[in-house]
Amino acid sequence: MELPPEMAQTRMVVNDEYSLLARRVRALLEQSGATFVSSENATAFLEIPTNSAVTEVLTVGDNARVREFRITHTVKFRVTDTDGHDIIPLQTMRQAREISFDEQKILASSREQEYLKQDLAETLARMLVTRLGSPN
Numbered sequence: 001m002e003l004p005p006e007m008a009q010t011r012m013v014v015n016d017e018y019s020l021l022a023r024r025v026r027a028l029l030e031q032s033g034a035t036f037v038s039s040e041n042a043t044a045f046l047e048i049p050t051n052s053a054v055t056e057v058l059t060v061g062d063n064a065r066v067r068e069f070r071i072t073h074t075v076k077f078r079v080t081d082t083d084g085h086d087i088i089p090l091q092t093m094r095q096a097r098e099i100s101f102d103e104q105k106i107l108a109s110s111r112e113q114e115y116l117k118q119d120l121a122e123t124l125a126r127m128l129v130t131r132l133g134s135p136n
Contacts, residue, residue, distance in 0.1 A: 001032050001133035004044070004087055007079065010034045011042035014051060020118060021051050021075065024125035032129065044087060046132075050076035053117050058098065065101075071113065072096040073120035077128055093127055095120045 010029065014022045025048075026036060039045075051074075058068040073095050079088040097116045 001130065003029070003032050003034055003133055004079070006044040006081055006087055007034050007046070007132065009037045009041055009043040010046055011037060011039050011044070012046045012048070014048040016051070019051060020121040021073075021125050022048065024122060025128055028125060028129040029132070032133065043082060045080045045082075046077065047080065048075065048077045050074055050092075053120065055113070068098060068100050070096050070098045071116050071120060073117070073124055075124050075128060079132065088132065091131065093124055093131070095123050095127075 007029070012022065012026060016022060025046075029046075030036070053071060053073040055069055055071050057066050058070055059066075061067045074092065075094075076090060076092045077088075078086060078090040081087055097120060099112060099116060
């Protein structure tokens with residue numbers, strides 16, 4: 001994939017640089033030829049001001065326990081040059097997965113929830129890098 005030439009020397013600005021999304025974006029961009037540098041040496045800034053996963057209840061059973069819920073992961077990002085001008089304007093990406101909760105298998109359900117959060121972060125990281133390679 002071909003990134004914008006300005007991204008050859010990139011500085012990533014994100015609240016949690018050790019989040020799964022940030023680590024995957026970094027790895028994927030490095031595979032595409034980007035080098036991550038300090039702010040002083042950067043020719044582009046990848047800003048990720050929003051990286052959040054939210055769990056919401058969809059249905060509640062007769063016994064007042066959650067039966068289904070949805071995990072929604074939202075990412076906002078943009079790429080600017082050293083003068084702060086947009087190379088890629090602010091964009092929002094969102095992915096969601098629904099899960100049924102079986103109270104008989106509570107451990108499996110909690111593991112499945114973590115797996116889904118990881119899968120959403122992985123998917124959004126790939127989508128973000130793909131979008132960076134085709135900004136039009």
